[in-house]
Amino acid sequence: xxxxxxxxxxxxxxxxxxxxxxxxxxxxxxxxxxxxxxxxxxxxxxxxxxxxxxxxxxxxxxxxxxxxxxxxxxxxxxxxxxxxxxxxxxxxxxxxxxxxxxxxxxxxxxxxxxxxxxxxxxxxxxxxxxxxxxxxxxxxxxxxxxxxxxxxxxxxxxxxxxxxxxxxxxxxxxxxxxxxxxxxxxxxxxxxxxxxxxxxxxxxxxxxxxxxxxxxxxxxxxxxxxxxxxxxxxxxxxxxxxxxxxxxxxxxxxxxxxxxxxxxxxxxxxxxxxxxxxxxxxxxxxxxxxxxxxxxxxxxxxxxxxxxxxxxxxxxxxxxxxxxxxxxxxxxxxxxxxxxxxxxxxxxxxxxxxxxxx
Numbered sequence: 001x002x003x004x005x006x007x008x009x010x011x012x013x014x015x016x017x018x019x020x021x022x023x024x025x026x027x028x029x030x031x032x033x034x035x036x037x038x039x040x041x042x043x044x045x046x047x048x049x050x051x052x053x054x055x056x057x058x059x060x061x062x063x064x065x066x067x068x069x070x071x072x073x074x075x076x077x078x079x080x081x082x083x084x085x086x087x088x089x090x091x092x093x094x095x096x097x098x099x100x101x102x103x104x105x106x107x108x109x110x111x112x113x114x115x116x117x118x119x120x121x122x123x124x125x126x127x128x129x130x131x132x133x134x135x136x137x138x139x140x141x142x143x144x145x146x147x148x149x150x151x152x153x154x155x156x157x158x159x160x161x162x163x164x165x166x167x168x169x170x171x172x173x174x175x176x177x178x179x180x181x182x183x184x185x186x187x188x189x190x191x192x193x194x195x196x197x198x199x200x201x202x203x204x205x206x207x208x209x210x211x212x213x214x215x216x217x218x219x220x221x222x223x224x225x226x227x228x229x230x231x232x233x234x235x236x237x238x239x240x241x242x243x244x245x246x247x248x249x250x251x252x253x254x255x256x257x258x259x260x261x262x263x264x265x266x267x268x269x270x271x272x273x274x275x276x277x278x279x280x281x282x283x284x285x286x287x288x289x290x291x292x293x294x295x296x297x298x299x300x301x302x303x304x305x306x307x308x309x310x311x312x313x314x315x316x317x318x319x320x321x322x323x324x325x326x327x328x329x330x331x332x333x334x335x336x337x338x339x340x341x342x343x344x345x346x347x348x349x350x351x352x353x354x355x356x357x358x
Contacts, residue, residue, distance in 0.1 A: 023198050029289050029348035030216060031191040032224035035177045037129040037292050037343035038157050038168040039145060044125030045162040052164070054081025056118070056314040057095050063116040064098035064108075098316070112303075112319040120317040122325065123161035129170060130154035130343035131278040131294045133328075140327065146170065147280075153341035154294070156302060159321035163313040170345065176313070180268055182222070190216045190230055191261075193289070193348055195244075195251055200283055205246050207253060207279060209261050210353070211238035226287065226349035234356035237261075242277065251281040251291070259295065273298055275329065275339060287350035294343035296328040302340060 050056065058081065061071045074091035075081055084092045097105040099114035108115045128142035130152045137151035144152045160166040168174035173181070190212035197205035212230040219225055232239070243255040259274040274295030281291035303319050326337035 024196055025198075025200070026194050026196040026353075027200070027283075027287075028230075028351045028353035029193045029195075030212070030224065030228065030230060030351040031193060031346060031348045032216070033173065033181070033345065033347040034191065035173040035181065035345050036156065036160075036166070036168065037154070037170065037294070037345045038161055038166065038174060039125075039127055039129050040161055040167040040169060041125060041127070044123050044127075045121050046124040047121035047162070049164055050120045050162050050313070050317060052082060053314050054078075054083075056120075056317060057081060060098055060115075060118055060314060060316060061091075061094055063118060064094075065100070066094055108316055112316055115316050117320040117324075118314070118317050120321055121162040122321055123158040125161075128152050128154040128157050128343075129292055129345075130157070130341065131280075131292075133276050133278065133294070133296060133341055153327065154343045155325040155327045155340050156297070156322070156342040159325045159340070160313075160318060163318070165313050173345075177268070184268060186215055186218065188215065189233065190214060192230055192232065192351065192353055193346075194353060195246075195281070195283070195289070197246055200246060201249055203246055205244040205251055206241055207244045207251060207281070208239070208241040209259065211235070211261065224349055227351065229352040229354065231354045232356050242279070244279070246283075249283045251279065251283065251289075253277060253279040256295075269301070271301075273301060274342075281346065289346070289348045291346050292343050293346050294341070296339040297342045298329075298338055299323060299326040299340040300338075302342065 058071055058075050062068050078091060084095060087093050087096060096107050096109065098108035099106045099111040101111060101114050106114065126143055127145045129144060129146065130142065132141070132149055132151040133153040140155065141151035142154060143150050165176045166174045192210040192212050194208045195205055197203055211233040213233050214230050217225045217228060238261055240259050240261060242253045242257060244251050244253045256276045256278060259272065259277040261272045274297055277295040279291065279293050281289050283289055299322050303322050322340060326340040328337055328341065329339040330337050
């Protein structure tokens with residue numbers, strides 16, 4: 001909640017005084033961009049880039065038991081091997097029905113666990129964005145190219161970084177995510193964030209995340225407009241706060257608890273669940289904020305996103321890579337890890353936030 005004169009001022013002050021202290025200020029933000037924090041660079045996939053979707057479909061059909069000659073004939077007749085237009089087409093039905101349960105062909109997208117693992121390539125680079133979540137510098141750990149931190153855990157990047165459609169950097173969004181974010185962001189509840197502190201250069205702070213009751217608005221250049229007013233959704237499931245500290249204008253979470261934000265977006269993230277939550281957020285002179293949010297996310301949440309199957313990567317390859325590289329929260333019965341280390345980029349612009357009614 002940015003402090004301003006007028007009706008909003010009193011609402012903001014009341015909230016701030018309760019949250020921090022007599023001299024505390026709360027700065028509000030609306031998240032303009034949110035995307036996987038990948039650090040793609042030339043040569044980071046020793047096995048090479050994974051094949052495009054159409055060619056990978058052909059390999060997957062043979063692996064699933066379809067006749068190789070038939071697969072080649074289907075491919076020869078296809079105008080676009082990556083495009084699935086109708087399940088009346090024999091090849092398209094076969095692409096869907098690559099899973100086998102009790103000897104019967106069933107949908108691979110509904111039953112990915114019943115498909116062969118295509119063993120696609122993963123990132124072999126030693127550099128990645130993110131955080132050291134487990135305090136270890138094991139073989140799976142990366143080095144953060146921006147901070148020099150060792151033992152960085154971002155297995156989500158390792159799993160998807162060799163798919164062309166998922167390549168990205170600190171400033172450049174992966175193509176798949178970028179495409180869908182720009183479509184759904186104006187139609188979903190805005191994602192909000194606030195930082196409360198006495199001193200925004202150094203000292204203790206509180207970082208909070210919320211869902212708005214309004215949508216974002218964009219200018220003619222497709223940039224999210226700053227300094228708009230948003231009402232915080234009163235649903236407590238969409239509100240979470242963390243203790244933090246600020247050093248030289250960079251906010252870091254110090255209490256690494258769970259973030260569970262029910263943000264109500266059905267394509268990218270129905271909700272965001274992170275364990276051992278970390279944040280590194282730079283507060284800019286123009287009032288914006290920019291940084292990385294990370295933690296352990298249930299791997300099934302990352303692969304259930306509806307946008308991936310038709311966005312330049314065979315979703316079965318993604319499924320198996322993510323499942324195999326999950327690195328936290330072992331199932332007590334099977335021992336299989338249920339969570340995968342992730343990092344997301346946040347870019348936020350200043351906004352006025354109105355607290356919900358008590």
